[in-house]
Amino acid sequence: MSKFDLREYKKVLEQKGRLITIGKEVSIVHEMAAVLKKINGETGVFFAKIKGYDMPAISGLTGNRQDWADYFGTSINLIREKIKEAMENPIPWQVVDKAPCQEVEIDPPANLLDFIPAPKFSEKDSGHFLTAGLVFVKEEETGNMHMSVRRMQVNDDGTLSVLIESPGLWNRYVEAEKQGKDLEMAVVLGVHPLLILASQINSYLYKGDKMAVAGAMAGEAVPVVKCKTIDVMVPAYAEIVIEGKMLAHVRKTEGPFGELAGYYGPASEQPILKITRITHRQNPWFQVIGPGTAEHKLPSALNREVVLYDTVKQVVPGVKDVHITVAGSGRFHGIISINKQFEGEGKTAILAALSSNKDMKHVVVVNDDVDIFDPADVEWAISSRVQADQDVVIISEARGCPLEPSNNIRGVSAKMGIDATYPLKYKEQFARIYIPGIDTINLDEYIKK
Ligand SMILES: Cc1cc2nc3c(=O)[nH]c(=O)nc-3n(C[C@H](O)[C@H](O)[C@H](O)COP(=O)(O)O)c2cc1C
Numbered sequence: 001m002s003k004f005d006l007r008e009y010k011k012v013l014e015q016k017g018r019l020i021t022i023g024k025e026v027s028i029v030h031e032m033a034a035v036l037k038k039i040n041g042e043t044g045v046f047f048a049k050i051k052g053y054d055m056p057a058i059s060g061l062t063g064n065r066q067d068w069a070d071y072f073g074t075s076i077n078l079i080r081e082k083i084k085e086a087m088e089n090p091i092p093w094q095v096v097d098k099a100p101c102q103e104v105e106i107d108p109p110a111n112l113l114d115f116i117p118a119p120k121f122s123e124k125d126s127g128h129f130l131t132a133g134l135v136f137v138k139e140e141e142t143g144n145m146h147m148s149v150r151r152m153q154v155n156d157d158g159t160l161s162v163l164i165e166s167p168g169l170w171n172r173y174v175e176a177e178k179q180g181k182d183l184e185m186a187v188v189l190g191v192h193p194l195l196i197l198a199s200q201i202n203s204y205l206y207k208g209d210k211m212a213v214a215g216a217m218a219g220e221a222v223p224v225v226k227c228k229t230i231d232v233m234v235p236a237y238a239e240i241v242i243e244g245k246m247l248a249h250v251r252k253t254e255g256p257f258g259e260l261a262g263y264y265g266p267a268s269e270q271p272i273l274k275i276t277r278i279t280h281r282q283n284p285w286f287q288v289i290g291p292g293t294a295e296h297k298l299p300s301a302l303n304r305e306v307v308l309y310d311t312v313k314q315v316v317p318g319v320k321d322v323h324i325t326v327a328g329s330g331r332f333h334g335i336i337s338i339n340k341q342f343e344g345e346g347k348t349a350i351l352a353a354l355s356s357n358k359d360m361k362h363v364v365v366v367n368d369d370v371d372i373f374d375p376a377d378v379e380w381a382i383s384s385r386v387q388a389d390q391d392v393v394i395i396s397e398a399r400g401c402p403l404e405p406s407n408n409i410r411g412v413s414a415k416m417g418i419d420a421t422y423p424l425k426y427k428e429q430f431a432r433i434y435i436p437g438i439d440t441i442n443l444d445e446y447i448k449k
Contacts, residue, residue, distance in 0.1 A: 003218040004192045005100075005237040006285070010046065010058065018067060019044035020060075027051045028128070033121040033290065036060070041295025050286075053117040057286040059132075061193040063294030063326075065373075068197075068302065072217075076373060077321045080305040082217065087201065087306075090212030091221050093145075099225035099236030100281045101188075108242075108275035112154045115278065116189070116240065116286050122258030126267060128154040129257060131296075132287040133187040133242075134199055135162070136232050137172055144209040145224075145233050146172065147199045151291075152187065152273070153254045160187070160273040161254035162246065163265075168203035173246055173271060182245035184230035185273055190239020190287045194218055200299040205307060211235075229276040239284040244275040261329045261404045262292050297330030304357055308334055311356035316349045317341075320368040325375075331359040331401065335372040338365060340421050350393050350417030359401035363417045369432055370420075381420040385430065393417040 001008065013019040020043055026032045028050060039045055041063030048056050065076045072082040109115045118128040130152040136145045148169055153161040162185075164170045176183040198214035206213075215221045223236040227243045234241050251269035259265040289295050301324040312319045318339035325333045334353045338345055346365045353363040364378060366385075371377040386392070393416065400413025407413050422430040 002223050002237050003220050004195070004214075004222055004235055006058070006190055006192050006239065006287075009061070009192055010044070013044040013061075013067075016070075018064070019046060021046045021048055023048055025049040025051050028053075028117045028119040030120060030123075032057070032117075032119045032288065036288070036290030036293060039290075039293075041290050041293030041298075050117045055117055055284060055286050057117060057288050058190065059288045059290065060293075060295050062196050062289075062299045063297070065298065065302075068298075071194075077323075079302055080309055080322070083197075083213075083302060084306050084310075086198075086213045086216035087206060087208065089216050090208055091215035091219075092209065092212045093215060093224045093233065094221040095233065096223045096225055096236050099223070101234065101236055101238040101241050102225060102228070102279040103282050104284075105228060105277065105279045108158055108244075108278055110158050111156050112158065112160065112242075112275070118154050118286075119288060121291055122264070124264055125257050126153060126253075126255055130154065130160065130187065130189070131291055132196075132289040133189060134191055134195060134235075134238075135169065136186045136188060136234055137169065137183060138232050139172070142209070145211055146203065147195070147210045148203075149196060149199055149289075151257060153257070153270075155252060155272065158275060159252070160242075160244075160275070161252050161270045162273055163254055163257075163268075163270055166202070166204075176246075177248040180248055182247050182274075184232055185244055185246050186227050186230065186232045186234045187242040187244070187273065188234050188238040188240070189242070190281075190285045191235055192218075192237070195222070195235060197299045197302065200303045202303065202307075227277070228279060238281075239287065240278065240280040242273075242275055243277040243279070244273040246271050246273050258291055259403060260292055260296055261332075263403075263405055265403070294326045297326045299330075301326060301330035304331060304359075308336070308353060308356045308360075312336055312338075312349050312352045315352050316345045318345070318368075319349065321372050322353075323372040327375075328362070329403070331357070332361040332404065334360055334363045335378055336363065336365045337368045337370055337372045338421065339368045340424060343424055346391075346419035346421040347393060347417070350419060354395065354398075354415045354417060358399045359403075361400060361404075361413055361415060363415075364420055365417070366420045367422060367430075378420075382418060385420045385422045386418060391419040393419070
């Protein structure tokens, strides 16, 4: 048994009452997406009956902060510490001879939809998509497996179009292409959520092995097995492995697709994966991530919080907590609490936060008596501790994120910081009202039954 067996993890979620089973038959054309959007990726979901398929599907495994805190045995504000610890103490993956993910081996079908229930999500999507495909390619320089999630359009000629927007994978593809080579690639579906979480580490900033970070998070090496037709290692307990090659010098139109920030990403020419083989567990499960749900946004937010905290800490030693909100697409909005020691630290924290990642757009800095995971408490601080003419910082035309359309030039963005900390000399004036006994009172004892 392995800690990376998704079927075991599903049992844990069931025991905690954190998994909804959808018993009603659902269609993969919009209906599955609508159910996922209603649940918003915050709870595990198991689709037991999918119209036209024998295969069930699992979803909603990465979108709940409390589930992560429970998994790591910590509180929601300290998940970033666990991620950092794992990055600093990785446990290398271990090759196994026999792997559940290779119990069954099949030739690729003429159309992948003949095999797996890839949904059509939003109204104007160009077709059916894989959204939870964990992509593995070999890093020639280290022998590690590069791991990331990419959306994939299912093409009717048996190929998949792959959208690659970060250099971690793109540079490898272009390098292979320059040499006239195809890039061997495995797309893995049905994995333990730790692998998705670790995949979201930005390989620009972290040069280590992401799969070894997932191992450290679990306290046990990820068991891996070599693919049948390509020289790529994949997690042994995956439900489905699609082996193939990303073809050099071939592009196909991909998109539009309803994306992370709630808008359609445009159609563009993208590389394609030619499938060489498929292996899977007996009675495999499909995995799906609802685009734009918490499940889509939180894994990235949690990793970005590690970087945000460290960046702010360099200049404001009294930083207490950081929060990158799911509502801000897990990247645009940062909230920071500080134990303010010197006048000016609120603005200094804003400058550091806005430069911690190009996607960061709006930052709020509060004193450490504010709960940054409670939107009402943050709003209270803004309402009562901010004078807009002194406390709001605006920077025009910095590098931003192309995923949201509010700018004139895609990828160029204004930035704003709100310093909602109070001036140190007025500490007494800003002391919060406290009612003795409120922390221990049990309201149930007072309510007439
Ligand atoms: C559900 C989900 C879907 C994603 N889709 C894409 C995608 O289509 N294209 C892309 O480039 N990144 C996508 N990402 C983000 C990358 O997986 C992420 O940026 C990863 O850290 C990239 O790794 P790298 O820095 O090693 O390249 C997605 C992430 C998640 C969680």
